[in-house]
Amino acid sequence: MDPLRFTPILKRLRWGGRRLATKLGKSLGDGDDYAESWELCDHGEDQTIVAVGPWQGWTLSRLVAREGAAILGRHAGLEHFPLLCKFLDASDRLSVQVHPNDAQADACQPGERGKTEAWVIVDALPGSCVFAGLQPQVTRADLATAIEQGRVERCLHKVEVVSGDCLFIPAGTVHAIGEGVLLAEVQQSSDLTFRLFDWNRVDREGRRRPLHIAQSLAVIDFNRGPVGRVVPVVDEGDLHRIETLVRSGYFTIRRHTTTAAIEFAAADRCRILIGLVGAARFEGTAAATTLSRGETLLMPAATPRLRLVPRGKAQFLEVFWD
Numbered sequence: 001m002d003p004l005r006f007t008p009i010l011k012r013l014r015w016g017g018r019r020l021a022t023k024l025g026k027s028l029g030d031g032d033d034y035a036e037s038w039e040l041c042d043h044g045e046d047q048t049i050v051a052v053g054p055w056q057g058w059t060l061s062r063l064v065a066r067e068g069a070a071i072l073g074r075h076a077g078l079e080h081f082p083l084l085c086k087f088l089d090a091s092d093r094l095s096v097q098v099h100p101n102d103a104q105a106d107a108c109q110p111g112e113r114g115k116t117e118a119w120v121i122v123d124a125l126p127g128s129c130v131f132a133g134l135q136p137q138v139t140r141a142d143l144a145t146a147i148e149q150g151r152v153e154r155c156l157h158k159v160e161v162v163s164g165d166c167l168f169i170p171a172g173t174v175h176a177i178g179e180g181v182l183l184a185e186v187q188q189s190s191d192l193t194f195r196l197f198d199w200n201r202v203d204r205e206g207r208r209r210p211l212h213i214a215q216s217l218a219v220i221d222f223n224r225g226p227v228g229r230v231v232p233v234v235d236e237g238d239l240h241r242i243e244t245l246v247r248s249g250y251f252t253i254r255r256h257t258t259t260a261a262i263e264f265a266a267a268d269r270c271r272i273l274i275g276l277v278g279a280a281r282f283e284g285t286a287a288a289t290t291l292s293r294g295e296t297l298l299m300p301a302a303t304p305r306l307r308l309v310p311r312g313k314a315q316f317l318e319v320f321w322d
Contacts, residue, residue: 001055001067001070001071001300001302001303002053002282002285002286002287002289002303003273003282003285003289003297003298003299003300003303003306004050004053004055004063004297004298004299004300005050005051005052005053005289005295005296005297005298006039006040006048006049006050006051006060006296006298007048007049007050007051008026008037008038008039008048008296009037009038009041009046009047009048010026010028010034010036010037010038011034011035011036011037011038012031012033012034012035013033013035013036014033014035014092015033015035015090015091015092015093015094015179016032016033016034016035016036016089016090016091017032017033017034017035017089017090017091018032018034018089019089019091019123019182020034020037020087020089020294021034023089023122023123023182023294024037024087024122024182024293024294025292025293025294025295026087026294032091034089035088035089035090036086036087036088036089037086037087038084038085038086039085039086039087039274039296040060040081040083040084040085040272040296040298041060041081041084041085041086041189042059042060042061042064042080042081042084042189043080043084043189043190043191044191046191047059047060047061048060050063052287053286053287060081060298061080061081064078064079064080064081067300069301069302070300070301070302071270071298071300071301071302072269072270072300072301073267073268073269073270073300073301073302074268074269074301075269075270075301075321076301080189081189082113082188082189082250082321083186083187083188083189083250083251083272083319083321084186084187084188084189084190085184085185085186085187085272085274085296085319086184086185086187087122087182087183087184087185087294088177088181088182088183088185089182090177090178090179090180090181090182090183091179091180092179093176093177093178093179093199094176094177094178095176095195095196095197095198095199095209096131096152096156096174096175096176096195096196096197096198096199097174097175097176097193097194097195097196097216098172098173098174098175098193098194098196098216098219098220099114099115099116099117099171099172099173099190099192099193099194099219100114100115100171100172100192100194100215100219101114101116101171101172101219102114102171104171104218104219105190105192108192108215109192112190112192113188113189113190113192114171114188114190114192115171115187115188115190115191115192115193116169116170116171116187116188116248116250117169117185117186117187117188118166118167118168118169118185118186118187118230118245118246118248118251118253119166119167119169119177119183119184119185120164120165120166120183120184120185120186120245120253120255120276120317121161121162121163121164121165121166121181121182121183122163122182122183122184122276123163123181123182124161124162124163124165124180124181124182125179125180125181127160127180128160128161128178128179128180128181129158129159129160129161129178129181130158130159130161130167130175130176130177130178130181131153131156131157131158131159131174131175131176131177131178132157132159132167132169132173132175132226132227132228133156133157133173133174133175133224133225133226133227134155134156134157134174134220134222134224134225134226135154135155135156135157135225135226136225136226138155138222138225139222140217140220140222142155143155143174143196143217143220143222144213144217147196147197147211147213150197150200152196152197153199155174156174156176157225157226157227159227159228159229161181161229165229165230166229166230166232166245166246166253166255167227167228167229167230168227168230168245168246168248169227170221170224170248171188171219171221172219172220172221172224173220173221173224173227174196174216174220175227184274184276184317186246186251186253186272186317186319188250194212194215194216194219195209195210195211195212195216196211196212196213196216196217197211198211230245230246232244232245232255239258239259239260240256240257240258240259240260240262241256241257241258242254242255242256243255243257245317250321251319251320251321252319252320252321252322253317253318253319254317254318254319255276255315255316255317255318256314256315256316256317256318257277257313257314257315258310258313258314258315259310259312259313259314260310261307261308261309261310262307262308262310263305263306263307263308264299264303264305264306264307264308265305266303266304266305267301267303268301269301269320269321270298270299270300270301270320271298271299271318271319271320272296272297272298272299272317272318272319272320273291273296273297273299273316273317273318273319274295274296274316274317274319275291275292275293275294275295275296275314275315275316276293276315276316276317277293277313277314277315277316278292278293278310278311278312278313278314278315279291279292279293279310279311279314280292280308280309280310280311280314280316281308281309281311282306282307282308282309283306283307283308283309284304284305284306284307285306291308291314291316
């Protein structure tokens with residue numbers, strides 16, 4: 001089974017923009033509110049569909065159900081694909097949020113997963129920031145008071161970001177993405193979000209968006225404190241550099257930067273490749289397959305040994321789970 005390309009699901013939200021097109025080459029319609037491109041998704045009615053090849057028209061859910069061994073290898077038997085990969089364009093600041101862990105999510109919505117996630121910054125305007133975790137010693141009572149007073153920002157840990165930065169956001173971490181940030185996100189396949197603060201914004205009728213304060217306070221990990229940038233673990237190489245950005249119980253993310261061809265040996269698990277810089281082509285596939293900036297490919301467990309040849313310099317993320 002060759003690498004699979006899916007048609008992204010585009011999400012239009014008030015905080016979106018146009019950089020999914022201008023920076024990542026996505027085909028967008030009219031409007032300046034394109035916020036998310038869900039690249040690989042098997043979550044309820046949100047299903048990415050194979051775009052080309054012999055499996056064209058198949059949803060990711062159908063592939064996992066019908067071709068689980070070929071897609072998942074050692075992980076065959078899963079009812080759903082466990083990860084969701086997306087790009088986000090934040091032209092405006094997102095609300096302050098928190099996601100539950102697996103047990104909390106299942107208690108809230110039986111069968112739902114928690115949401116641990118990681119961000120890799122693709123582009124950021126000067127001075128752009130994210131909010132990751134709470135300031136040291138902030139208690140539940142402190143945060144509840146700040147919410148009531150509309151002054152939550154004083155409790156948040158603020159991180160200025162540039163292209164290439166990575167942050168790991170475990171479930172239970174208070175977080176928000178600031179304006180001017182374009183990022184790639186890898187997360188558990190879940191869309192359960194509790195909004196605890198929306199920067200005191202109101203709509204044209206003077207109404208505020210609903211908040212989930214009680215649920216948020218119940219799932220926040222107040223022992224975590226500030227979350228900083230990931231320090232990559234680097235495997236040095238003259239032409240091919242590999243950095244491990246995240247290694248967690250839910251997924252591992254490695255960043256490859258190369259000017260040389262890379263051999264991908266057959267593996268008894270699937271891998272996800274997310275293009276960040278440049279372009280590369282696969283040798284050994286039945287049809288011409290490329291990986292360019294802003295594109296995502298799923299390499300099934302049944303993918304044979306392949307050679308990835310960059311055009312100049314290429315950089316991409318490799319995502320898998322143990």
